[in-house]
Amino acid sequence: MTAFVLWGLLLTAAVGFWRVIVGPTIPDRIVAADTLATILTTFIALLAVYFENAVFLDIALAFAVLSFADVLIMAKYFEHGELHR
Amino acid sequence: MSAMFFGLSTVFMAAGLFFAFASVVGVIRFPDVYTRLHASTKALSGGAMMILAGTAFRAAATGNWPAMVKTLLIAAFLLATNPLASHAIARACYHHGIVPKGTVIDEYAETVRGDRS
Amino acid sequence: MGNSSLKPLALLATALFCVWIATTGRADIPFLLTGIVVVFAVIRATWATFFAGAHDFSHRGRPWPAFRLLPLLSYPFFFLLELVSATWQVALVALQPRIDLHPAIIRVDSRIQNRTALVLLANEITLTPGTLTIDADIPRQGLYIHALDLGKDGIDGVKGQIRRLEHRMEGLIR
Numbered sequence: 001m002t003a004f005v006l007w008g009l010l011l012t013a014a015v016g017f018w019r020v021i022v023g024p025t026i027p028d029r030i031v032a033a034d035t036l037a038t039i040l041t042t043f044i045a046l047l048a049v050y051f052e053n054a055v056f057l058d059i060a061l062a063f064a065v066l067s068f069a070d071v072l073i074m075a076k077y078f079e080h081g082e083l084h085r
Numbered sequence: 086m087s088a089m090f091f092g093l094s095t096v097f098m099a100a101g102l103f104f105a106f107a108s109v110v111g112v113i114r115f116p117d118v119y120t121r122l123h124a125s126t127k128a129l130s131g132g133a134m135m136i137l138a139g140t141a142f143r144a145a146a147t148g149n150w151p152a153m154v155k156t157l158l159i160a161a162f163l164l165a166t167n168p169l170a171s172h173a174i175a176r177a178c179y180h181h182g183i184v185p186k187g188t189v190i191d192e193y194a195e196t197v198r199g200d201r202s
Numbered sequence: 203m204g205n206s207s208l209k210p211l212a213l214l215a216t217a218l219f220c221v222w223i224a225t226t227g228r229a230d231i232p233f234l235l236t237g238i239v240v241v242f243a244v245i246r247a248t249w250a251t252f253f254a255g256a257h258d259f260s261h262r263g264r265p266w267p268a269f270r271l272l273p274l275l276s277y278p279f280f281f282l283l284e285l286v287s288a289t290w291q292v293a294l295v296a297l298q299p300r301i302d303l304h305p306a307i308i309r310v311d312s313r314i315q316n317r318t319a320l321v322l323l324a325n326e327i328t329l330t331p332g333t334l335t336i337d338a339d340i341p342r343q344g345l346y347i348h349a350l351d352l353g354k355d356g357i358d359g360v361k362g363q364i365r366r367l368e369h370r371m372e373g374l375i376r
Contacts, residue, residue: 005098
């Protein structure tokens with residue numbers, strides 16, 4: 001069952017990648033990338049169940065923190081065209 | 086008890102997969118950035134919460150309590166940061182000049198124009 | 203950091219220490235000592251950015267609200283219920299054969315004075331059905347809200363929904 005959900009999430013992320021490629025404007029791509037980041041966070045957390053190894057949970061936590069900072073920085077840069085504000 | 090947790094985790098994971106898929110479909114089909122943010126934030130937060138709840142139940146079924154606490158920590162973090170990220174993107178889009186498509190009313194436009202001048 | 207900031211400092215340190223224990227998942231003496239050092243390093247690094255500014259608005263009520271215990275315990279359940287309903291609604295809209303949306307951006311003036319509670323309210327609005335906070339005019343307590351579909355229940359419906367959330371938030375803080 002876990003394997004089925006893992007494959008499903010991977011497929012979902014692949015479908016969502018379409019928006020990253022075609023997205024007419026830059027924020028469209030940012031939104032799609034944010035979606036993919038959240039999906040991949042849950043994917044990594046599920047890998048911990050699949051491989052019965054709790055290390056993946058640490059990776060998922062670090063990935064969640066990094067993707068949040070990433071989206072904030074991209075949004076700020078997009079808003080001002082520079083970072084220091 | 087452990088069998089019940091196991092079944093619950095399966096149900097939650099399947100529901101979460103469904104909602105993650107629905108949110109990606111929303112991101113692809115919705116007409117503009119702001120409506121896409123609705124799909125990306127709300128549906129995906131719910132879907133991710135359900136999958137992480139399934140993971141937490143599975144950890145509880147095997148008696149791995151530290152892993153369960155850590156999973157709940159990830160869930161709380163996602164719940165706290167997803168609205169913030171969507172808020173930052175929406176604000177950046179509006180200030181950059183991307184006009185929402187087909188709005189009935191837009192009471193934000195004059196504020197932004199006032200800021201610019 | 204004056205005397206008035208001692209209580210939030212202690213609360214913050216305790217919360218961060220709990221997070222440290224949850225992430226390391228161990229209770230050995232070296233780990234706990236490292237945790238104390240890390241907690242104070244984090245507070246030292248983030249205080250000026252996130253917490254010192256809170257006192258500029260001290261005339262508008264305390265920066266850190268005092269929460270009521272019983273509503274605080276029941277709050278997560280209401281919140282998760284709202285989140286599931288929001289998820290279900292957006293999934294329904296996304297999987298419809300034809301997408302027919304009437305989005306709108308409206309301003310809602312809130313009665314909540316406390317900044318922390320206002321930010322919590324804005325986050326909650328984002329995660330409840332059909333609404334998304336775009337910007338907050340914090341000095342005048344205005345929230346700019348993007349509504350996904352105004353065709354169903356109109357402006358008054360959305361505003362009524364916000365009022366309901368606001369009422370619950372007011373019951374939460376003292």
